[in-house]
Amino acid sequence: MIEIRRVFTQVEEIFHEFGPVPAQPLLRGAIGAVLTNPYAGRYEANILPMMDALQDVGIDMARRLLAAMDVPAERIATYGKGAIVGEHGELEHGALWHVPGGYAMRELLGWKGDREAYKAGKVDDRPTGQPANALSIVPSTKKVGPPGAALDVPLTNINASYVRGQFDAMEVRVPGAPLPDEIVFILAMTTGYRIHARVGGLRAEDISQWNGLR
Amino acid sequence: MSANIRKIIVQVDEIHQEMGRPVSPPTRRALAMAVIANPYAGRYSENLDELIAIGEELGALLGHKCVQALGIAPGQAQSYGKAAIVGEAGELEHAAAILHPKLGAPLRVAVEKGAALVPSAKKRGGMGTTIDVPLGHKDAAFVRSHFDAMEARVGDAPRAQEIVVAVVVTDSGRPLPRIGGLQVQDIQGQDGLR
Numbered sequence: 416m417i418e419i420r421r422v423f424t425q426v427e428e429i430f431h432e433f434g435p436v437p438a439q440p441l442l443r444g445a446i447g448a449v450l451t452n453p454y455a456g457r458y459e460a461n462i463l464p465m466m467d468a469l470q471d472v473g474i475d476m477a478r479r480l481l482a483a484m485d486v487p488a489e490r491i492a493t494y495g496k497g498a499i500v501g502e503h504g505e506l507e508h509g510a511l512w513h514v515p516g517g518y519a520m521r522e523l524l525g526w527k528g529d530r531e532a533y534k535a536g537k538v539d540d541r542p543t544g545q546p547a548n549a550l551s552i553v554p555s556t557k558k559v560g561p562p563g564a565a566l567d568v569p570l571t572n573i574n575a576s577y578v579r580g581q582f583d584a585m586e587v588r589v590p591g592a593p594l595p596d597e598i599v600f601i602l603a604m605t606t607g608y609r610i611h612a613r614v615g616g617l618r619a620e621d622i623s624q625w626n627g628l629r
Numbered sequence: 630m631s632a633n634i635r636k637i638i639v640q641v642d643e644i645h646q647e648m649g650r651p652v653s654p655p656t657r658r659a660l661a662m663a664v665i666a667n668p669y670a671g672r673y674s675e676n677l678d679e680l681i682a683i684g685e686e687l688g689a690l691l692g693h694k695c696v697q698a699l700g701i702a703p704g705q706a707q708s709y710g711k712a713a714i715v716g717e718a719g720e721l722e723h724a725a726a727i728l729h730p731k732l733g734a735p736l737r738v739a740v741e742k743g744a745a746l747v748p749s750a751k752k753r754g755g756m757g758t759t760i761d762v763p764l765g766h767k768d769a770a771f772v773r774s775h776f777d778a779m780e781a782r783v784g785d786a787p788r789a790q791e792i793v794v795a796v797v798v799t800d801s802g803r804p805l806p807r808i809g810g811l812q813v814q815d816i817q818g819q820d821g822l823r
Binding site for chain 1: 634635636637638639640641642643644645646647655698759779780782784
C-alpha cells in the first residue's frame, strides 16, 4: 500500500528580517513525502488501512527532517503538518495524515520525560514541572491541488499552543508533485520564535499548565 | 565586503520512482539559495565589484551547503548549475556580476574538479518568482543523461532590494535516462565538453 515516489526536504535559516540580527538564526525545516494514493479515482468507504500503513512513514520522515535540520531534538520549538492531495483524490485522503504524522513527531520530540505520567495526564516530580515534551496538538492544513501547489503549514509551540511569538506558517511545495494519483504528506519543525517577534503574549519560558495549551 | 544574507534555504529532492518503475539508487538533487541585500539596488553603478566579491563568497558557501545536504564526498558530485533572481530595484547585470566572474571557482572546489561550464539562468522578478536552474554534468557538458533543471523559488523573496542566488549540485542524472548520447563512463573530462 505504501509506495514512496519522492522525498523532498527543505531547511531554511533566517538571519534577519531587516531588524537587529539575533545571536542564533531561526531554523525552519519541512519534509514532503510524495506517495501513491491507493484510493485515487474512486470512492472507497474504508480508508483506515492506509492510516495504519502510514505510521512507519511518519516516523521515518520525522527522523529524516530532524537529521536534515542538524540540531538536537531539544532545540525543536514548534511543529506543524499538512497534506496536498492530487486531483484524482479527495480531501479526506489528506486527513489520513493526522494520526501518523502528528504521532511521529510527538514521539520523536516528546518522550523525554516520564511516559507513564504523560499518558496518565499527571505531572512528574522533575523541577520544571514538565511531564514531557510535545504536549500540544500539531496544527495542520490540507488541500487538493495540482502539481507544484503550495501549502501554508501552520506552526505552533510543541508544549503550549498559545505561545504567541511562535505562531508561524511555512510555505511548502514540491515542484512537479502531486500528480493526480499522488499525495504529498508534509511535516514541519522550527527552532523557535519568529525573527523579531514582538507582539507580546505567552512566552515558552512561562508555560505553567503543561496541558498543551498554556 | 561580505554578503548581507537574510536567509539561506537548502532543499533536497530525492526521486525513488517514475511511472511505476523504481529509480535505484534514487536520484538526488540539492538546491541551496541565499537571499541577499543588493548593494546597488535603485541606482546605476558602472562598477559592480561588490557583487562580484559576493558571488565568490556564495559559490563556496552554497556549493558546500549542497554537498553537505547530500551527505557525499565532494568528488561524488555529478552535475551542477546556478541562477539568480534580481528584485525589482536591481538590474539583470547585477545577477551577471554575481554569477559569472567569480562564483564558479569556489563552487568547483566544493564539488572537486568541474571541468565543464556551470550552466546558468537569470531573471528579474518579484517575491515568489520561480527560476529553473539548468543542470549539466560537472566534467563533461555533453553528457546527455545529466541535462536537467531544478525549480528554485523563495516565497518571500526577492524583495525589491534583494537578490536570490541559487546553486544546485546533484549526485546523479535524470531518473531513468534513455535517450542515448555521451555516457558517464565514456567521459574524457579534459575539455569540459566530452
